[in-house]
Amino acid sequence: MYDNEMKLEFLSKSSNEAFARITVAAFVSVLDPTIEELADIKTAVSEAVTNCIIHGYEDAEGIVKIKARIIKNTVEIEISDTGKGIENVELARKPLYTTKANLERSGMGFTIMESFMDEVDIDSVLGLGTKITMRKKIKKHLVDIEKEEIASLGGVC
Amino acid sequence: MNTNYIKKDKLLTVEITEEIDHHIVEKIRRKVDDEITRYMPRKAIFDFSRVSFMDSAGIGMIIGRYKMMKLIGGEMEIININPNVKRILEMSGISKIITMKEKRAS
Ligand SMILES: Nc1ncnc2c1ncn2[C@@H]1O[C@H](COP(=O)(O)OP(=O)(O)OP(=O)(O)O)[C@@H](O)[C@H]1O
Ligand SMILES: [Mg+2]
Numbered sequence: 001m002y003d004n005e006m007k008l009e010f011l012s013k014s015s016n017e018a019f020a021r022i023t024v025a026a027f028v029s030v031l032d033p034t035i036e037e038l039a040d041i042k043t044a045v046s047e048a049v050t051n052c053i054i055h056g057y058e059d060a061e062g063i064v065k066i067k068a069r070i071i072k073n074t075v076e077i078e079i080s081d082t083g084k085g086i087e088n089v090e091l092a093r094k095p096l097y098t099t100k101a102n103l104e105r106s107g108m109g110f111t112i113m114e115s116f117m118d119e120v121d122i123d124s125v126l127g128l129g130t131k132i133t134m135r136k137k138i139k140k141h142l143v144d145i146e147k148e149e150i151a152s153l154g155g156v157c
Numbered sequence: 158m159n160t161n162y163i164k165k166d167k168l169l170t171v172e173i174t175e176e177i178d179h180h181i182v183e184k185i186r187r188k189v190d191d192e193i194t195r196y197m198p199r200k201a202i203f204d205f206s207r208v209s210f211m212d213s214a215g216i217g218m219i220i221g222r223y224k225m226m227k228l229i230g231g232e233m234e235i236i237n238i239n240p241n242v243k244r245i246l247e248m249s250g251i252s253k254i255i256t257m258k259e260k261r262a263s
Contacts, residue, residue, distance in 0.1 A: 014180035039241040046212040050179045104217035
């Protein structure tokens with residue numbers, strides 16, 4: 001069983017990009033992430049959702065789905081579309097690789113997701129869609145660790 | 158309003174007042190380009206003091222405006238960058254070609 005789980009579905013409109021990253025950040029906040037960890041997650045979600053909208057559906061209307069789970073201190077986020085799919089996943093992961101340079105895309109989306117999250121899996125089938133699964137462990141703050149140590153000492157005495 | 162403009166001595170300051178993502182970039186790009194082509198500044202200064210978030214859409218936007226400033230023989234600078242935005246700029250290599258100044262201590 002997961003400690004917590006949520007699902008979100010919305011239309012592939014660019015105005016939903018901020019909604020998606022803010023909602024996931026709020027869901028994750030129970031883990032008490034640092035400002036930097038929260039920024040990492042928001043950025044990775046923004047990248048994956050934007051990719052569904054501009055590449056998966058190419059600005060046509062579709063549904064973007066997000067499933068987020070908390071398992072102990074790890075957050076797992078799945079972001080999927082049922083759009084056109086990725087032809088070559090290995091190539092797509094490469095920094096600066098983009099199929100939409102004409103739209104001023106920089107090809108840094110996957111590079112950012114990979115450096116801000118611990119793991120990024122890409123499942124994609126041409127013509128059927130793409131699912132990105134990302135995981136990140138939220139580190140415990142020093143104060144929490146100290147509190148636990150004090151509590152365990154209490155048990156010994 | 159997503160942007161404010163200050164024009165002085167052929168310096169154009171573009172203040173962006175929202176989180177920079179694909180949605181906002183689509184809205185502001187043309188406006189920024191209009192201001193640049195009408196004023197023809199010798200330097201465009203992007204003020205990021207109110208930008209708390211930026212993703213890869215911002216990288217594309219900045220590179221596009223940098224190319225435009227190059228084309229008209231001008232310079233470009235980004236000021237008041239917060240640490241999270243700075244990490245993205247550094248990852249993209251933009252920090253090597255565009256002058257960047259961090260957020261002033263307040
Ligand atoms: N959901 C998706 N559906 C179809 N193709 C995708 C999807 N996500 C990514 N791609 C493909 O992978 C490429 C690389 O994606 P990545 O996010 O790294 O760069 P980008 O979106 O092109 O540019 P940037 O994210 O820097 O604005 C895209 O150009 C696109 O061809
Ligand atoms: Mg992208």
